[in-house]
Amino acid sequence: MPGEAQQTPTGAAAPLTRAELEQLWRREHWMSWLQIAAMAGFLLAAVVSQRGAAAAALASPLLVGAVALLGVGAVLQVLTRCPRCLTPLRGKILRMLPDKCPRCGIDFPRKP
Numbered sequence: 001m002p003g004e005a006q007q008t009p010t011g012a013a014a015p016l017t018r019a020e021l022e023q024l025w026r027r028e029h030w031m032s033w034l035q036i037a038a039m040a041g042f043l044l045a046a047v048v049s050q051r052g053a054a055a056a057a058l059a060s061p062l063l064v065g066a067v068a069l070l071g072v073g074a075v076l077q078v079l080t081r082c083p084r085c086l087t088p089l090r091g092k093i094l095r096m097l098p099d100k101c102p103r104c105g106i107d108f109p110r111k112p
């Protein structure tokens with residue numbers, strides 16, 4: 001049986017340090033909470049707008065707040081780059097970090 005056929009790129013970057021990972025995890029954590037808070041704001045605005053004209057006046061500030069939270073989250077995501085090759089990291093909703101860098105291939109392990 002032949003050995004593992006996986007190629008190990010020569011000159012691969014060293015694994016990320018704990019400090020680099022902590023920073024990425026912290027940003028991902030904030031991103032997730034900003035998105036959750038924004039979704040809660042949208043939901044609350046929808047519920048409040050159904051409760052009469054007086055309560056509906058609260059819906060607009062809630063919507064503005066939710067959009068602001070989404071905006072801050074989007075800026076945070078745009079500013080997050082691979083510590084090795086500085087490629088912008090695009091993730092999915094509620095999960096900012098990919099498993100590895102799409103450019104240099106360095107692994108981004110999950111927070112234990």
Ligand SMILES: [Zn+2]
Binds near residue numbers: 104
């Ligand atoms: Zn990279």
